[in-house]
Amino acid sequence: MAVLGRPQGLFSLHHSDRCVGSWFSKSDVIDILGVLEVDLAGIPFKKIDGIDAIDERDLQKHWYSGAISNAPPSKIGTSTISLDEIILAKFIKVAYPKVIVEQQVPWRKRRIDLRVTLDRESKLIEFCGPSHFTSTGYGQPADPRLRKREAEMFFGIECVIWPYWIQRCTRNVHALFDQNVEGFGALWRTNSHFGSFMFENSAELIEQLTDRFKASRGGYGYFYGPNTRGRTNPEHPIVRRIRENKADLAILLPRGYMMAERWLPS
Numbered sequence: 001m002a003v004l005g006r007p008q009g010l011f012s013l014h015h016s017d018r019c020v021g022s023w024f025s026k027s028d029v030i031d032i033l034g035v036l037e038v039d040l041a042g043i044p045f046k047k048i049d050g051i052d053a054i055d056e057r058d059l060q061k062h063w064y065s066g067a068i069s070n071a072p073p074s075k076i077g078t079s080t081i082s083l084d085e086i087i088l089a090k091f092i093k094v095a096y097p098k099v100i101v102e103q104q105v106p107w108r109k110r111r112i113d114l115r116v117t118l119d120r121e122s123k124l125i126e127f128c129g130p131s132h133f134t135s136t137g138y139g140q141p142a143d144p145r146l147r148k149r150e151a152e153m154f155f156g157i158e159c160v161i162w163p164y165w166i167q168r169c170t171r172n173v174h175a176l177f178d179q180n181v182e183g184f185g186a187l188w189r190t191n192s193h194f195g196s197f198m199f200e201n202s203a204e205l206i207e208q209l210t211d212r213f214k215a216s217r218g219g220y221g222y223f224y225g226p227n228t229r230g231r232t233n234p235e236h237p238i239v240r241r242i243r244e245n246k247a248d249l250a251i252l253l254p255r256g257y258m259m260a261e262r263w264l265p266s
Contacts (some may be wrong), residue, residue: 003130005189007055016091016169020186020225020233025054032090035160039069056083069210073177076104079111084127087168091234092116094201095173112151118177124151125161125176130192133163133199140198143205163209164190165223183213187232194220194254194263202254203263221265239265 009021013028026045030037043062045052060083064074074081081104089101092114100117105124114125128144135141144161151159166172167186175183199205210216222228226235241247253263 003190003192004057005191005237007057008188008237009232010051010053011056011168013090013094016094016167017184018231019170020167020188020231022056023048023187024056024059026052026054027163028058029054032087033063033068033071034067035070039071040103042067049126059083065148076111082129084129084168086111088125088127088162089114089230091168091170091173095170096177101105107151107154112155115155116176121177122157123176124157125162126151126159127162127164129164130190133197133202133205134192135196135198143199145205160212161209163206164192165206166210166213166215172213172215175215179214181214182217183215184209184229184231185213185215185217186225186231186233187223187236188225189236193238193251195251197254199255201256203256206254218259219262221261221263224265 004022010019010023010025011021011026011028012019013031024032026037026040029035029040043054044135045054047053063071063083072086085103089103092099092101096118098118102115103113105112105115112124113127114237116123116125126144126147131145144163148159148161160176165185165187167184170186171181172183175181193262194202194206197205207216217229224236224239225233227233238247238251241248242252249264253260257263
């Protein structure tokens with residue numbers, strides 16, 4: 001099964017707290033990749049709500065293939081950069097214009113996705129997509145908290161795991177540096193659900209990673225949409241499938257959960 005399902009919702013770089021989605025406007029692509037409109041001449045955009053837009057998955061494919069002129073490199077050394085990493089780096093700069101962002105920071109024989117420094121305070125950020133939590137062709141994943149601890153011991157600063165269910169938005173960037181900020185979670189197209197996570201303590205893992213952003217807000221049901229917490233958050237298709245008895249409710253419940261209502265949409 002593909003990691004991501006069909007694209008839903010129109011993303012907006014400068015209104016990211018409200019707009020959850022997989023379709024990226026041409027103007028946002030230009031801003032995120034630092035290219036000109038002419039550099040996107042060969043890239044197929046579609047009209048979404050009257051706006052020229054492209055699915056983020058297709059955008060990454062074109063970027064990886066070298067089809068976007070003057071785009072940043074998709075590799076640093078032997079490390080491949082994900083589009084999520086590029087988007088996060090841009091969000092951080094939108095939220096804090098004076099911040100210093102370093103990508104693919106060397107760490108022994110490995111690399112950390114991002115190191116961000118604001119007013120002499122530095123943090124590491126590791127983006128963890130679905131493959132960090134579910135079984136893949138490469139075997140069972142390692143608990144990302146182990147990598148967090150190792151990185152913190154080596155660098156001597158906090159390493160924040162940014163899991164894929166934490167919304168890509170400036171509010172969550174502010175939550176990195178301000179413990180009073182409540183962030184947002186969002187699930188709108190992934191095919192990797194909490195119930196398929198491989199860890200026996202999956203519920204505890206999800207809670208800990210989400211708590212760093214104060215994003216659970218009393219429960220995880222609002223992650224699934226629609227239109228939650230003042231956002232244009234598309235309803236995840238799994239909700240309809242469960243209502244129609246085409247999917248099992250257990251797919252949303254992680255191993256080790258205590259109260260089902262904390263994890264389910266209303």
